[in-house]
Amino acid sequence: MLDTAVIGSGMAGTAVATELERLGREYIVLEAGPHQGRAHIAADEGSAHLADPAQDPAFTPFLAQPGTPYGPLSGYRRRVGGRSLYWRGICLRIEDDALREWPAEVRRALLGTDGEPGLYARTEAALRAWSGGTRLTQARTETEEAMAKELAGLGYPAVPTPRAIRTLGQGRWEAYSPVTGLPSERIRTGHRVSAVRKRAEGGYSLILDDGDGPALDARHIVLCAGTVGNIELVDGLVHGQHREPRRYSLVDHVACGMLVVEDGRHGAMESSVHAGFDAPSRSNLIVERQRHGSGVLMDAWAMGEQPPEAASTVLVGDRTSIVLEPPALAALDEVRREQRNLLREFARRTGLKARFREEYVSFDEALAQAEAQPGTAVVYDATIGELDHESGGLPLDGEHVDVAGHLREAPGVAVAGPCLIPRAGAANPSLTTLALARYVVQHMS
Ligand SMILES: Cc1cc2nc3c(=O)[nH]c(=O)nc-3n(C[C@H](O)[C@H](O)[C@H](O)COP(=O)(O)OP(=O)(O)OC[C@H]3O[C@@H](n4cnc5c(N)ncnc54)[C@H](O)[C@@H]3O)c2cc1C
Structure with missing residues (x-):
């Protein structure tokens, strides 16, 4: 049985994996899409057009219902690195008014206490170091x-x-992606997890889309399949397959x-x-x-x-x-x-x-x-859904996820990504996603 399986290799999954790597834990990352290089799309003149979903073969809509909010406009970039290879790198902290509605413990962890830098400051420092010390x-x-x-x-x-x-010169640039620092052997491509099931003997089985192969078993799981994907996986784990439609906020x-x-x-x-x-x-x-x-x-x-x-x-x-x-x-x-x-x-x-x-x-x-x-x-x-900033649905200290980012109904299953955000405010989500990835791993047993 695997120690830890991370589902999804986008912004959240690769940030979680970076922390697991740093702590020397045994883990693998399961990614639905293929490996298509780790360069940010803006780094190469030949790939900058991929920012437009209509031109990107990796674009996979969450839903395919034309004319509805979040219809074919918004979705994954189904490949190793996910949307971390597309984002513009805008890093804003969630404003105080919105953070005030977060659980106090998480707010303290983000902002720091008594002169101790919080996860926002630490994440910003890491990003500054990555960019060569530039503010x-x-x-x-x-x-x-x-x-x-x-x-x-x-x-x-x-x-x-x-x-x-x-x-990078000549108008080219790259935004930070945690995927660039991960060892290749940790990432398994073409592994779309369609369901997570509790095993009677302990741990969890991951059911893969291709169906035929044996399920993978793991003691710990971190769900990082994007906001909509995480909601679907949690819903399946908690409520099983035959179920009335369940409602989540987004x-x-x-x-x-x-x-x-x-x-x-x-x-x-x-x-x-x-x-x-x-x-x-x-x-x-x-x-x-x-x-x-x-x-x-x-x-x-x-x-x-x-x-x-x-x-x-x-x-x-x-x-x-x-x-x-x-x-x-x-x-x-x-x-x-x-x-x-x-x-x-x-x-x-x-x-x-x-x-x-x-x-x-x-x-x-x-x-x-x-x-x-x-x-x-x-x-x-x-329009709503066009900005790729979907968040919430599985907020910290909410119905399904506890204040540490773990599923209340499934010990050993943690969640990461913008889905954890209890109140989004106006800020782009990724600085918070990166900071929360550290927070969630810190709280894993
Ligand atoms: C063009 C663009 C510009 C952006 N600019 C900014 C910005 O400047 N600032 C900012 O803060 N944010 C920005 N964002 C938003 C940011 O990129 C996303 O909020 C962030 O990437 C979401 O992270 P995530 O890990 O939840 O999802 P993703 O990065 O989408 O990763 C999810 C990964 O999981 C995989 N996956 C999904 N389901 C499964 C499954 N069942 N099994 C296995 N794998 C699965 C997907 O293939 C994907 O690789 C931008 C997004 C885009 C597209």
């Missing part, structure tokens, strides 16, 4: 530095966006932005500035510039929290679906309204002429309009 908020381009100064002059608490990236981020095509030049490396957190829209404001044809594209976007009282519902039964009830849709509209107010104020302070429409406008539609009217800002929306 996460170090300006990476001259434009970035100039934008931060300009926005600070307009009253925004602006800093270069904290990112765990290394610049939250994501909602974004609304403004595009302007400008004259001028920009280097090949994009520039990104974090212009602070806006309380009314519960959003972070990020302003970016990148080369666009013979000019520059400015994208000022607000990314905010899907309010917990307006969470989506994951229904797990024979087939998984994700539903947004009408009150949730109304609450999301309210967030979008506030985000538009934030962008209106941004346009006012920066002296931009902006076209605001209340109805939903996709990024591509807004870009076409912005290209047709250079100098005018055009607003766009990102």
Whole structure:
């Protein structure tokens, strides 16, 4: 019997495996997808287009129901490394207001106590060390530095966006992925775990998709199959196969932005500035510039929290679906309204002429309009599920998972990933995912 099996080799699975490796534990990582190299997609000109799910053969939707939230738009990158090889490296801590709703013990572990650095500070230090000692908020381009100064002059608490990236020259960069440090022999590819079953003799059996081979048995399991995948595996373990659909909550981020095509030049490396957190829209404001044809594209976007009282519902039964009830849709509209107010104020302070429409406008539609009217800002929306920030469902100290990240119903089974987040706030999830991976392993017996 294996000592520890980690299911999934994405951001959470490889961060957990890194900790297990450091502690000298016996473990293997089971990954549904193949090994396709460990380079971040932005590191190579030939693979940068994979950021677009439509062009990525590894893209595997969570659900395939067109026209529904989280329909074919959002999903895994089913390969070793998962989405850790696609993320943009934006590393924000969850803001205090949201963290206040976390279990006190976990909050203390993240923030530290009595001068002891917490897991956030330790994770940031590790990311800084990985990037060669550069601060996460170090300006990476001259434009970035100039934008931060300009926005600070307009009253925004602006800093270069904290990112765990290394610049590689010629506009290329890579974001941190824990997969790069893992020994290959620890990762078994093509192993999709379809179910986890308790063994009468102790430990667990992992049922593999290909079915025919013998099940793998392990004493400890860490579920790292992404938020939706973890919910499905936990549901199967706790409720068995023949069951009524069960409900889990899920939250994501909602974004609304403004595009302007400008004259001028920009280097090949994009520039990104974090212009602070806006309380009314519960959003972070990020302003970016990148080369666009013979000019520059400015994208000022607000990314905010899907309010917990307006969470989506994951229904797990024979087939998984994700539903947004009408009150949730109304609450999301309210967030979008506030985000538009934030962008209106941004346009006012920066002296931009902006076209605001209340109805939903996709990024591509807004870009076409912005290209047709250079100098005018055009607003766009990102639908729920589009941002790959799905979280919650199995929150720490919730119905299924205890405060240490272990399944209440199944001793020896731990969970890692954004699914553990009790209150997401506006921050991108991965800094918290990396910090919580350490937390969960620290609490394993
Ligand atoms: C283009 C892009 C940009 C992003 N930018 C940022 C950013 O700047 N900042 C930020 O914080 N976040 C960002 N994210 C989000 C971040 O990447 C995700 O939140 C994070 O990767 C989720 O980690 P995870 O381990 O839960 O899932 P994943 O990284 O998706 O890993 C899940 C892994 O499990 C495997 N798997 C699933 N089911 C099974 C099974 N049953 N058996 C075996 N294996 C299985 C999958 O194949 C996959 O490899 C971005 C995402 C994308 C796509």
